[in-house]
Amino acid sequence: MKISEWMKTDLVTISKDTTLEDAINLLVEKRVGTLPVVEADGKLLGLVTMKGILKNFLPDFYSLMENTDYIHDLGALELPSRERQSFLKKSITECMNTVPRFVSPDHTILSAIGIMSRHHLNDLIVVQDGILTGLVSTVDLGIAFLHWIKKNAELLAECEESAGGSRSAECEESAGDDSSVK
Amino acid sequence: MNPNAVVSLVIFAFTFILILSEKLHRTVAALLGSVLMVIVGNWMGFYTEADAIHSIDMETIGLLFGMMILIALLEETGFFEYVAIRAARASGGNPWILMVSLGSITTVLSMFLDNVTTVVLIAPVTILITNLLGLNPIPYLIGEALLSNTGGTATLVGDPPNIMIGSAAKLSFLDFILHMGPQVLVAWLAALIVLLVVFRKILSRKPRNLSSLMKVDLSSVLKHKKNAKKLLWVLALVILLFFLSDPLHLRPWIVAIMGATLGFLLVRPKVEEICKTVEWPVLIFFAALFVTVGGLKHSGVLSMFAYGFVGLAKENLLLCCVLLIWVSAVASAIVDNIPFTMAMIPVIQHIEAQGIAVAPLWWALALGVGFGGNGTPIGSTANVVVVSLSEKTRKPITTGIWLRSGLLVMLATCAAVTVTFIIFFKFMQ
Numbered sequence: 001m002k003i004s005e006w007m008k009t010d011l012v013t014i015s016k017d018t019t020l021e022d023a024i025n026l027l028v029e030k031r032v033g034t035l036p037v038v039e040a041d042g043k044l045l046g047l048v049t050m051k052g053i054l055k056n057f058l059p060d061f062y063s064l065m066e067n068t069d070y071i072h073d074l075g076a077l078e079l080p081s082r083e084r085q086s087f088l089k090k091s092i093t094e095c096m097n098t099v100p101r102f103v104s105p106d107h108t109i110l111s112a113i114g115i116m117s118r119h120h121l122n123d124l125i126v127v128q129d130g131i132l133t134g135l136v137s138t139v140d141l142g143i144a145f146l147h148w149i150k151k152n153a154e155l156l157a158e159c160e161e162s163a164g165g166s167r168s169a170e171c172e173e174s175a176g177d178d179s180s181v182k
Numbered sequence: 183m184n185p186n187a188v189v190s191l192v193i194f195a196f197t198f199i200l201i202l203s204e205k206l207h208r209t210v211a212a213l214l215g216s217v218l219m220v221i222v223g224n225w226m227g228f229y230t231e232a233d234a235i236h237s238i239d240m241e242t243i244g245l246l247f248g249m250m251i252l253i254a255l256l257e258e259t260g261f262f263e264y265v266a267i268r269a270a271r272a273s274g275g276n277p278w279i280l281m282v283s284l285g286s287i288t289t290v291l292s293m294f295l296d297n298v299t300t301v302v303l304i305a306p307v308t309i310l311i312t313n314l315l316g317l318n319p320i321p322y323l324i325g326e327a328l329l330s331n332t333g334g335t336a337t338l339v340g341d342p343p344n345i346m347i348g349s350a351a352k353l354s355f356l357d358f359i360l361h362m363g364p365q366v367l368v369a370w371l372a373a374l375i376v377l378l379v380v381f382r383k384i385l386s387r388k389p390r391n392l393s394s395l396m397k398v399d400l401s402s403v404l405k406h407k408k409n410a411k412k413l414l415w416v417l418a419l420v421i422l423l424f425f426l427s428d429p430l431h432l433r434p435w436i437v438a439i440m441g442a443t444l445g446f447l448l449v450r451p452k453v454e455e456i457c458k459t460v461e462w463p464v465l466i467f468f469a470a471l472f473v474t475v476g477g478l479k480h481s482g483v484l485s486m487f488a489y490g491f492v493g494l495a496k497e498n499l500l501l502c503c504v505l506l507i508w509v510s511a512v513a514s515a516i517v518d519n520i521p522f523t524m525a526m527i528p529v530i531q532h533i534e535a536q537g538i539a540v541a542p543l544w545w546a547l548a549l550g551v552g553f554g555g556n557g558t559p560i561g562s563t564a565n566v567v568v569v570s571l572s573e574k575t576r577k578p579i580t581t582g583i584w585l586r587s588g589l590l591v592m593l594a595t596c597a598a599v600t601v602t603f604i605i606f607f608k609f610m611q
Contacts, residue, residue, distance in 0.1 A: 059313050060575040064306035067260055070402040075394030076316025 001151070003112050004105035006144035007126045007134030013038045016045055020056075020095065021088040023048055034123035036132050037096055044132045046096035047125065053095050057084065102127040105134070109144050112136060183486070186228040190481035193218050197474050198521055208518070209463040212470035219477035229477045237476025238469050241349035241435045245339060246296065247465060248438025252417060253299050254459040255445045259410035262291075262303040264403045270311045271396060275389040277317060278378065281325055284308060285374065288326040289333030292564075294421055297334040297341055299461075301327055301564040305571045316390030320572065320579055321381035327568040328556045328591050332373045335552030336366035338434060339424065342468075343514075343523040343551045348434070350527045351544045355424035355434060361545050361610060365602040369553065369595035376594045380587045412448045416441050468520070475524040484525065488532035495538050500607050503546040504600055510550025511596050515557030515589075523551050542603075542610040549599050557592035559584045 013036045014023060023035055027050045037045045059077050062068055087094075102125045103112050116124050116138065124141075126134035136144075197215025201208045216234070223229025256262070269287055273279040284304070292300040304326055312319040334340030338348045338358040348358065378385065404410060420441035424434055446453065478484055495502045513522050526547055534540040555562030559569045559581055565588070572579040603610065 059310075061306055061310040061313060064309065064571065064574065065263070067263065067403070067405065068310075070399055071310075071314075071394075072399075073394035073397055075314035075391040076389065077313055078394075079316070079390060 001109050001144065001148050002105065003103055003107045003109065003126055003136060003144075004134070006109070006140055007105075007136045008140065009134045011036060011132070011135050013132070014048065014092065015039075016091060016093055016096075018092050019089050020053055020092055023092050024050070024053060024088075027053075032123075033137070034125070034135065035092075036125055036135070037092060038132055042131045044100075044102075044125070044127055044130060046093075046098040047100035048092050048096050049122075052097060053092075056087070056095050100125060103136075104128055109141065109148050113141060113145070116141065184482070186223075186226055186481040187483040187486065189222060189226060190219065190228070190478045191483050193222060194474060194478045194483075194525075197471075198517065201518055201521065207463070209467040209470070212467045212474060216470040216473035219474050223477045223480065228482075229480045233480055234473045234476055237479070238472045239346065239349055241433060242342070242345045242472075243465055243468055244435035245345050245438045246342065246468065247460065248435065248440075248442040249296055249339065250299065250460045250465075251442035251456065252413065252420070252438070252445050253295050253303075254456045255442075255449055255451060256410065256413045256417070257303055257459075258451065258456075259406040259413065260404045261410045261413075262300075263307045264400060264410075265291075266304055266307045267311060267395070267398055267403055268400065270315075271398075275315055275392040275395070277321075277385040277387070277389070280311075280317075281321060281378065281381075281385060282374065284311075284322050285325045285329040285377075288330040289370065292330035292334045293337045293340045294417065295339075297330050298563045298567060301330055302567050305568055309571070309575055311395065314395045315392065317387070318384050318577060319575065320577055320583060321377065321384050323568045323572055324579060324584065324587050325377050325381075327562070327564045328373060328377065328588055329370065331555050331562050331564055332370050332553060332591070332595055333366065335369075335548060336362045339438075341548075341552055343519055344548055345434075346520075346523055346527060347544055347548050350531065351541075353544065354428045356428065358548075359425075362548065365549065365599045365606070366552075368602055369598045372594045372598045373556075373591045376591050377587060380590060409449045413445055416444045416448065419444070471521055471524060475521065475528075478525060479528040484528040485532040488529045488536075491529070492533055492536045492538065495533055495540075495543070499538070499542060500604065503542045503603060503607075503610075506543060506546040507550040507596060507600060507603065510547055511554030511557070511592060514551045514554035515561040515592060519551045519555050519562065523547065539611060542607065545610050546603065549603070550596070553592055553595040553599070556588045556595065557585075558588065561588070561592075 012026065012030045012032060014026065016037055016039075018026075018037075027033065027035060033050050035048045037048055039045060059074065101115055101119050101121060103115060105126055105128055112124055115121070122138055124136045125132060126136065193215060196218075197211055200206055200211040200214070206214070219229060220231060220234045223233075224231060265287055266284060269283040270280060273283055288300055288304050291304075305323055308322050308326060309319050312322060335344065336359065338344050338353065338355045344358065347353065401407070420437055423430065423432060423437040423440075426432075427434055427437060446456075491502065494505075510522070510526070513519075530540050530543050530547065533543065555565070559565050559579070565584070569579050569584070
């Protein structure tokens with residue numbers, strides 16, 4: 001099963017002149033976690049995520065220290081700040097990931113799961129020849145996976161019937177190798 | 183000069199300049215120098231491979247390694263953050279008290295643990311504390327680097343040059359404390375006063391928020407209280423054995439490795455993870471540099487250089503010492519104090535071979551090299567670390583800021599110990 005069958009194709013995208021504030025508003029309004037940044041012809045420039053934007057408002061020591069969980073309240077840093085306000089007016093190019101992970105439309109479900117898992121992604125974009133063609137969210141992958149498992153079971157059942165009701169090894173091979181499933 | 187001397191000097195100078203220029207990582211530069219020195223030295227006949235291996239001072243490397251492990255184990259427990267945050271709370275948000283307490287803590291820690299690593303561990307939590315309070319982190323970061331550089335000069339283990347000098351001159355931990363301790367204390371106080379005066383404007387500004395720092399749950403900062411306690415006991419034992427190293431015939435390096443082993447036994451961490459935090463590039467840098475300087479020594483260059491000093495040392499040892507303090511200070515402000523110390527050690531040993539009692543020269547070298555490192559942002563690795571960390575924040579330390587504080591501290595501390603050295607000269611011998 002290919003990713004192209006399960007990806008969303010009507011995507012919300014933004015241009016590189018969008019401000020951070022507008023991007024956050026759009027992410028909230030459209031209830032998505034990721035906004036691809038594209039040029040007019042659909043060429044992908046980068047990816048903006050809610051997590052990625054919000055991270056920029058954290059103070060520096062978060063990147064310098066390993067254990068910061070004990071901080072409940074950032075004290076003076078919680079006070080009103082002009083810097084924070086002006087930062088919101090900046091273009092999303094400040095927080096844009098210019099080298100996002102992506103898959104091509106012919107990636108399979110499992111391989112897409114592999115990439116999302118490895119790089120801790122919530123959304124995975126599908127790109128062909130530098131042009132954004134679709135996006136798969138975690139939920140989309142879950143739906144695809146369930147269909148795939150169902151199809152798996154159907155194929156196994158068909159094969160066993162034609163082999164005379166026994167669980168022969170040939171059926172496993174033709175239904176697809178499930179050795180990766182634990 | 184004979185060809186061996188010229189060639190070895192060229193290779194050494196090339197390595198030195200390469201390290202300074204920072205075009206290559208210092209470890210790679212040192213490796214390059216060492217390889218060239220061995221190959222050329224072997225071919226020209228003044229430096230064999232056996233000589234090269236013997237040049238690597240296992241005492242220095244072993245001591246550094248052992249203490250690195252102990253620090254890594256202690257860091258895992260959250261001990262450094264705990265101590266800094268506790269001190270910050272005790273200061274009640276008063277910037278002056280905060281400066282003195284963070285500076286003192288870093289100094290005490292860096293007298294026993296490697297200076298650079300101590301600063302590496304205290305600096306981020308200092309940035310955190312100052313952020314929470316709404317204070318400018320610069321005076322505290324600079325203060326920690328300068329004061330720990332200064333204070334680390336007092337002990338055998340506080341400073342890599344001291345470790346090397348101690349090993350070469352067979353000086354003990356106690357020797358250092360007795361000869362360096364009082365003078366370093368005077369210099370440290372001078373440094374503190376200079377810092378408080380230079381940064382008086384920034385330190386006069388009140389913190390903007392106290393409550394969040396006070397609300398921090400200290401028990402979640404100190405993640406592994408039991409392990410921290412065990413390791414502190416190991417550290418105490420190690421320090422005790424440092425003091426007793428002469429009567430017990432246990433050189434500090436074996437004490438450090440023993441401490442590391444005990445740490446491993448008591449804490450049972452994931453060994454691979456702890457070893458990953460050991461600064462191997464630093465250890466390799468030292469080994470490679472030892473080999474490079476060894477070539478310099480074996481070619482006879484350093485004994486030639488030493489002859490120049492012998493005359494002055496015979497005539498007026500005190501003047502020679504004072505000169506050494508200032509020359510070493512200036513040199514170590516500009517260039518890396520480690521290769522400089524490594525090159526000076528055989529020089530002093532050669533002077534000794536001419537029948538001069540060089541004890542005060544060792545102390546003068548240690549003082550000069552220790553305090554000179556404060557003068558510039560590159561004078562000491564701790565400075566480099568603090569500056570590069572601050573560059574990741576919104577208030578980076580500029581060279582201008584450093585020179586206004588560090589250079590003054592360097593002059594004040596060197597002047598202070600020049601005075602104490604002259605007064606206590608008899609005791610230095």
